[in-house]
Amino acid sequence: MLLGPAHNHPHNPRPSERDMGALRPAGWSPLGTSRVLEQETGRIWDRELYIFHKDKLGHCIAYSYNYATPVVSALRAGHWVPIGKAEGDWGAFNAFEGKDWLP
Known part of the structure; x- marks a missing residue:
């Protein structure tokens, strides 16, 4: 399940690069604001x-x-834990040291 802006493509259990990229469709961030x-x-x-x-x-x-x-x-043990950052126009995921998608 997704909670957020309208989603116009199939999704996986984690955000896609398309979701996280700077070039995501304009509808994702109304008026370009974050x-x-x-x-x-x-x-x-x-x-x-x-x-x-x-x-x-x-x-x-x-x-x-x-x-x-x-x-x-x-979400790990009831707390939101930063695991990485999206970078570049296409949202390449770069994990923080010692972190990954799965615990």
Whole structure:
């Protein structure tokens, strides 16, 4: 399941390079923004894409992709842990040292 902007192509259990690339379709980031200011409170919200996947054995995997930073995080033991960063026009994933898609 995806939570985030409209998704116009099949998805995998983790964000695709197309999802994370700087050249993603314009509909992904309205007006080209990655952050939104809430006028009343002054809080700044980053736009994020969330992907939740339950495999055939019943294991759940969750990832988030932050459009502003562009950091990929994985939900591990109830906490969002940064695991890497998307780089370049096409969103090549570069894992942080000692991190990967799966724990």
